[in-house]
Amino acid sequence: MKIHIDGKEIKTKRPKTILEIARENKIDIPSLCDYSVLEPFTGCRLCIVEVEGIKGFVPSCSTVVEDGMKVRTNTPSIQKMRKNILELILTEHPSGCLICEEKNDCDEHKSTIRKVDEVTGCVLCPNNKRCDLQKVVQDVGLEQVSFPSVYRDFEIYKDDPFFDRNYNLCILCGRCVRVCRDVRGLSVISFINRGADTVVGTSLGKPLLDSGCQFCGACVDVCPTGALTEKAIKYDDPSEQHKESVCPLCSIGCAVEFKFQKGKFLNVEVSPASTANQGQACVRGRFVLRDILQSENRIHRPYLRKNQHLEEATWKEALDAVSQELKSYKPEQIAVITSTQMSCEGLYVFNKFAEQLLKTDHINRKNLFSPVSLISEISRKHDIAVPLLFKLDEIAEQDVLFLLDTPILESNPVVWVRIWDALSRGAKLITAGPLGSFADRFSSQILRINPGAEAFLLAGLSKQIAEKSKAKQFSSEKGFKDFKKSLDEFSFEKIEKKIGVSPDELKKAAQVLKKNKKTGLVLGTGFVSQPNSELKVQSLLDLAFLTDSRIFPVSTECNARGWDVIQSEFSDNPKSLQSILQGLRKGSYKALITAAPVSLPLHKGIEFLVVLDSYKGQYWEEADVVLPCSVLPETQGTIVNTEGRIQCLNSPLNVQEESKPDWRIISELAKKMGSKDFSYTREQDIRREMAQNLPAFKDIDQIKTRRKKAVFLRPNTEIRKKMIPLDVSRDTQKTNAKYPFHLIVINCLDHYQSCVLSEEIVEFEMFRNSQWIKMNTGDAQKYDLKQGDPVILESERGQVKGTALLSNSFPQGIVTVFWLPQRHPEMMSWNSTPVKIARGK
Amino acid sequence: MEKADRKRLNKLRANIIDSRDKEKTCITICGGTGCHAYGCVEIAQGFEDEIKSQKLSDKIDVRVTGCHGFCERGPIVVIQPEGFFYQRVESKDIKDIISETALGKKVLPRLLYKDPQTGEEIQKEKHVPFYKKQERIIFGRNGFIDPTDIKDYIALDGYKAVSKALFEMQPEGIISEVKKSGLRGRGGGGFLTGKKWEICRSSESSRKYIICNADEGDPGAYMDRSLLEGNPHSIIEGMIIGAYAIGASEGYIYVRLEYPLAVQNITLALEQAHEHGLLGKSILESGFDFNIHVFKGAGAFVSGEETSLMSSIEGRRAFPRQRPPYPADKGLWGKPTNINNVETWANVPLIIDKGADWYSQIGTETSKGTKIFSLVGKINNTGLVEVPMGMTLREIIYDIGGGIKEGKKFKAVQTGGPSGGCIPADMLDQPIDFDTLTRAGSIMGSGGMIVMDEENCMVDVARYFLKFTQEESCGKCVPCRVGTKQMVDILTRITEGKGDKKDIQRLQDLAETVKSGSLCGLGQTAPNPVLTTLRYFMNEYKAHIEQKSCPSLSCKDLIVYHIDPEKCVGCLLCKKNCPVDAISGERKEVHIIDQDLCIKCGACLDVCPEKVSAVSKHTGKEKERILKQHRKKKTEQ
Structure with missing residues (x-):
């Protein structure tokens, strides 16, 4: 289709917004709330344009072009309107420097006073020279503000790790709120209050640490002003140079940029490059990497x-x-x-x-804790071949996702972002595991199973599907008969007893998995960390064959x-x-x-x-x-x-x-x-x-x-299906009088080589301390343990020390520890083993 | 209960009518919100107890109905079938009403309404001037229906239109009938309802929604509330017809939590409709499935805006979004959605039942049907009035509303709620419809009508309404969030006598920015009170800015209270009533107000006996003179 912008004829194939097309064609339309990866917000009203045949102004960020549309972006009335609106924005933002006649020469004369936290103008602002608002004021050509400006005098939040929040500088463009909700699927922050009192904040004004924030930094990256600033570079000048690289702190390998200023390494930011992470990263790459690379504990010579x-x-x-x-x-x-x-x-x-x-x-x-290598090994054994390489984009394209006992939000936040993509598109999510997880809140069905019962859950689901479907459907599958026979004895009553999920619940989940077209089984870092991991993989393969699902094994380390x-x-x-x-x-x-x-x-x-x-x-x-x-x-x-x-x-x-x-x-x-x-x-x-x-x-x-x-990597394109008969006679490990708790080991990947992130970086320790041993408050009271007390967990296989972290909502009878290779290399295989709790010293 | 099909519904209706003795006396008590406040619950209970104790229940029925509209005179009791109209009924009247009127068929003159102009006592509801000029096609049934009993509605031909629509008409036919009727949306926009339905019908989707917008948030407006409370089935019926015409399978009624009675009655009505096979699977065995949910809103004014309302139902903050895409394309949960106001839905069954030709006879060329207004402010007959489109303001305010309180002079009427405009006295003979109101700079809105007299300062009125919208702005877009705040600041400055000459231009510029720059209807209409008062009452602005005077003697910072020494008899009344002890003077001595202490509460003026009338308010030069005199005296002391 053809459109005209300011008299210039432009051709476009896809329907895009006026703003997108203008930007592609180097036609400058100012905007503050628009952001490439976010849906149009139409809040700042600066991108207004005039379209022939439509009365008044239309926001170009949300208006999709139509064939023959004639757009004007810069008429005198638009200019006047933009100035008026920008003036209004500046009444809520310390604007002295923005419209100062001497702003261009200011740098030569100003002293270093930026370390005061009360930002009353650009010269005192951490975002000076990086600021979108500065650019827009320049572009619109605003020279004065005719209304009194109000310093809103909000409290400046500095107690959270990694970044500060100064909402006195906030222009309420909503980018942070939207990126947190729409892209990251977290909704930690939101607009609160109404009218002129509207501000961005957390639920009940709690600190980010207590609001479920994962400190991915996406909000900081999209903030157009100095309202959200990274503590580490708050007082540095903007970077002049950057080098592309890859974050080595988990298996996603996010594309990142190392930023430099006059040769000095400033920080690590997310690269907008379209790679695995699609412009998103997590706390490790965005905030932690910088400090651990420059750690004092580095070994410098032999x-x-x-x-x-x-x-x-x-x-x-x-x-x-x-x-x-x-x-x-x-x-x-x-x-x-x-x-x-x-x-x-x-x-x-x-x-x-x-x-x-x-x-x-x-x-x-051979890595027993890598889902990929274990699945390949077991496949080889049974003469099966399944594709194990996948693109993260494929996760986002699924109709149904089955998330099995994995702290995906903590271990691989970027994978969660793609799962959220799928959910936003309307995909269904089923979560399973002995613990609750963040993903549960979006789950259409939560299968809360007994510790260590994952393999039996998968077998139970397969049995449901195999038995409740028309006989013909699977009879052609290789090995189906033997598989079915192997589960003959495994009645649904037995299954319920073993996994703690009723046959009805199982049936419901089986129906969802069976009915939909594109189903993905997402396996995180904890998937094979169990004594019966072989059975787990076998039953996973069977379920994948029966439901025609993709397996998405997320690797652990980089x-x-x-x-x-x-x-x-x-x-x-x-x-x-x-x-x-x-x-x-x-x-x-x-x-x-x-x-x-x-x-x-x-x-x-x-x-x-x-x-x-x-x-x-x-x-x-x-x-x-x-x-x-x-x-x-x-x-x-x-x-x-x-x-x-x-x-x-x-x-x-x-x-x-x-x-x-x-x-x-x-x-x-x-x-x-x-x-x-x-x-x-x-x-x-x-x-x-x-x-x-x-x-x-x-x-x-x-x-x-x-x-x-x-x-x-060159993928192995071969696919050979065969159902594997399952031996479900083994039992899950039971707690007993001596070892009354189940231990769940969580692998959050919080180390790089010998460096433990929470030991190295205090701010990360506030967020997630690898020493934490999480347990129910009531359970802890029986041992007279309080928050932060030293704890020793002991099993037949060894002991782990840590610090008590108590929670009322945490299930009773379970304790969790974070896995670290330096803690005990075999600890991952302790998952679901019975342990006892004792006070440490 | 057996679900009704079409024939069974007719039979049920016939049975209900047959079982009721038309001649049996029925005491109807208005159960609307206004009468609730006057204590109608106790009165209704009193009647029931009394009838029980006198064992009269085979002779007299008692029915608590929806709002009768004449809230000024509540609690209202009407004795049917004669239609005797009693107002301001108290518990002590119960026995008399039963013995004299219900049994003896004699009227009690002390409870009758007296025409304030002629002094004539009026016996019957329909002869009360307040009702005489109304055309109560929507609202009239309220008075005959117990909203908690579906039978009352069915007996009055309720659900006949649904039956007709489902079995005798095609969806396209319904839409063309509604289009032909000329019905325009009663929520304020005035878009042609049939046209809206047609667009939504033509959107392709496996799932569509319809919504009833009952998020009535204008201060002083309560017609939607009264309809939901008083005649919930009429709305349900309208929605079923709409859903069938559009092809929607689910509907929502978005009602604010602050309307507990409305929530209760509509929820009960939905249950009863379900029980009778009028909702749910295969309505009246027609094969058409439709369900309605009640969604309770948390009471943000902006939720009344359609896109915010849908955002709220989806569980998000009630933020509006830019249109297009319009709800008819992408509405609730991204599906085509048709949203209409309560009153619009209530009109639909009438149009289908009686036909578009009948309906379009009512009203003007471009605005058909009736409109319910909530008539409040400085008016004698506060209440809900339903009049045909095209009636003049003068008829509404003087003939129906009974004129201005205490015989004061009419100054302006604010129509359409806080984002409407103020219409001055010289436009009183304007016929009221969507277009004339727009031309006057105001809007129909949802039908609020706030009457103001000579004592209302128009600058202050503009400030008041704008402050309301400013505080209720959702905060999303800049012009509305910041622009209205700046405007309120300027208006406040003017009412405090601190305005300067440039302020009028600033206000006009800002109003333009907010009006044409804002994202949704809330911002786009917010400046209306300012723009219309600037247009019709510029002299008041000028007086405030140039002479620092408030001609209406209303803005506290611009007036002084003064005791005329010539008139004061030294009765001590004002001195005793002054809350801040600003008045001095002994008995039989002239009292003096200490202007430094006075908080301008007006208590002295209120208590000064009429025959003395020594206290008065002053502004402008006179105020300066009094203050000067006061300062002079103080320095002398």
Whole structure:
């Protein structure tokens, strides 16, 4: 269709708003409330235009063009109206500087008085020079305000972490309210009061910390004024330069921008680039990453044990020592532990090193806590193939989502954003698990099951579907008969007893899962963290076949996907971390090289310990050699996100002091040990080799040349369906007099290498302390425990310490802890085991 | 209870009529909100107790009905079938009414309404001047119906129109009938109802909604409330017909929580309609399914705006949104929705039952039918009046309303609620319809009519109404949220005598910005009181700004109270009644007001005996003179 804007003929195919088209064609229409990812709000009224044939003004942000429309954007009457409206906006906003005749020369003369919190003009405002309002005043050409302006004298909220809120600067454009509700699905903030008293606030004026805020920072990013400002950069000048990179703090790999001002690293913001995260991020990338990368606990140079003492050493000394020492052990005496937070290049080189030089296969190459690797393993066993790579966009396209026992809002907030997309489009949500979750409030059905009963729930749902459908429907499915037979004995009464959900509830859920076209089963970080995880995966696969659903396994750490592929390429019979730990416990190994922050049973037999880490973890001082790794954003390494998207970190930061990228450390060690096969000078050299040797990584060498275009793992497109018979005879673990509570382990991914986010950053500790052990207030009272008291949880398998966090609404008989590798590497498998509570010291 | 099909409904109606003895005496007591306030509940109970104790229930029925409209004279009792009209009835009158009127068929003169002009005692309701000129096609049935009993409504041909619509008409036919009738939306906009239905019908969707807007928020307006309370089935019937015509399967009645009786009666009525097969699956066995939900609003004025109302039903803050898309395209939950006001829905059964030709005879060329106004303010007969469109303001105010209180001079009437305009005395002979009101700078609105006399300062009136809309602004768009606040500030300044000459221009500019810049109807009409008072009462603004005087002697900051020493007899009355002890002077001495202490409450003026009349109000130069004199005296002391 053709339209005319200010006499200029413009052609457009899609129906868009006048404002969108004007912006595409460089026609400037001022606006304050419009924001690209948000629905039109039409509150600021600045984007008004005139359309031939329509009386009065129309807001261009919400008016969709029609063929032949004639639009005028800047007539004298529009200009006058805009000025009048802008004047009204400025009566609610400290406007002295905005219309000051000397504002252009002000910078030369003003003193540094910005640290006062009472912002009475732009020179005192943290948002100075970043402000949309400043730009609009300039564009509209407003030079005076003819009404008295009122300082509304709202309290300035500074007690919440990460950002401050000063609603005296707020122009009520509603961007923050809308992004929180429409994009993030949280509705933590809202408009309150009416008329001239309207303001943005939380429910009952509580702090954000008590209002369910996840501190994703989306509101700060969309705020056009200085009302919402990041504490960390509040008093800095605006950034002049930025570098694109990727956040390494979870498996989404959000595209972020590292901001700099005169070479100084300011902060990390979300990149508007259209990648996995679609311009959204979370508290870790937006606010925490900056501080942990610059932590005081970074290891800056190699350390070597000399005369019983760990002392600083040169790289030469350290690598010489390692290469010498390793030669003195037999291959089976050496164990290697890799981490899912290493780069692909590091992992490849590490595996090659172990294979060629150490000749050991005592390396963890199987991740029992990764849904992806467990599903692939079990699929292989049963000669099944299901697609496990997916795009986050696909989640948003589902009609029904089944969310199984996963704290998705906490572990992967960006995945929740996409689930919310689906719900906003009208998708149905079913949630299941022993605990309530945030997602429950949007759930059409909540299946509150007994702890540890997930596998039986899935089996029960499959049974419902298999038995209550017309016989013919599934008879052609391979293995259907055996599958059905395996559940013959598993009556609905038994199921109810085991899972705690009535047959009617089960039937209702089964009907929703069965009836709809596009169904997705979303598995989060906690999915396979259980003793009967094999049955869980089997029943999941059966349910997926019966309902024709997609499985969306969300990976845990930043390179868990890449790790799975690389590690499995190096061994046909991979060992798990658990088996290495078992070996350590038995005293099978004499030397250990570890790049993962796991707490280790070191009491037996380890003579030589090499640690690769960026941070001084809890046992770094016990090492014989410490080799300082650069953090990922200091490298050109790549990581693979949960979609299989291979992303380069692009080294936005310089390598700190003497630390080196993981791959370089191993390569140099290999060279020291006499190999000529490790002469890599940069990441690209390794990628070229990977592309040749690893089929799934065939495209990884295109990373450099095709940076703009996304590069993915080569997917396995094969699909082979077969129903698996289920052995449901095992029981869930029951509590008893000695261990009266069920333990639920939650993996929120709050660590990077040895750095625990809540230990490193006080503000994050306020938000989510990894030490928290959450329990019902009444339960706690029985042990005379109060909020913040030290607690010890003990099970047959070990103990965990933490701090009591009490809640009235939390279910009785359950306690939760956050999983951290440094806490206990096997703790994830303790999920739903019985524990007892004791007061700690 | 067995659900009725069409034939059974007719039979039921015949049975009800047959079972009722037309000649049996029925004491009807108005149960409207006004009469409630006057204590009608106790009176109704009194009648029932008395009839029970005298064992007269086979001779006399008692019925608490909906609002009769003449709220000024409540509690109202009408004895049928004769129609004897008693007003200001008290509990002590109950026995007499039963023995004299109900049994003896004699009137009690002391309870009759006396024409204030002629002094004539009027026996029957229809002869009371307040009712005589009204044409109560919508509201008239209120007086005969017990709103808690569906049978009363059915007996008065209730649900006949639904039966006709479902079995004898096609949806298109209904729409064309409503279009032909010329019915325009009674919520204020005045859009052609049939046209609106047609647009919604033509929107393609598997699901459509209709809504009854009962979020009546104008101060002083209560006609929707009285209809919901007094005749809920007429609204339900209208909605069923509308839903059938549009193709909607669900309906909402959005009523404010502050109307508890309305909520109660409409909820009960919905239950009864369900029981009789008039709602739910296959209404009257016609195959048409339709359900109605009651949604209780939290009472924000802006919720009356259609898009805010829908936002509120969806569980969000009542924020309006830009149209287009119009509700007929994307309304409630994003589906095509038709929303009409209570009174509009109540008109629909009449049009279907009696035909568009009958209906369109009433009213003017462009505005058909009747309109209910709530007549309040400085008027003798406060109440709800239903008149044909095109009646003049003078007829409404003087003939029906009985003129201005205490014989004072009429100054202006504010129509259409707080966002309407003030119409001056020289326009009293204007016929009232949608278009004339718009031309006068006002609106029909939902039908509020606030009458003002010579003592009302028009600047203050404009400030008052604007302050209301300003406080009720939702805060979403800038012109309404900030613009109205600036206007209120300027008006306040003027009424305090601090206005300057540029203020009038500022007001006019701001009014223009708010009117054409605002997002929804609330903002777009908010400046009307200011614009109309500027247009018709500019002299008052000028007096306030230039002479610092308030010609109506109303703005406190611009007046003084003064005791005329020539007239004061020193009776101490004013001194005793002054709440701040600002009056001095002993018995038989001339009293003097200390202007520094006076808070201008007017108590002295109120208590000064009429024959003395020593206290008076002054403004402008006279005020300055008095203050000067006062200061001079003070310095002398």
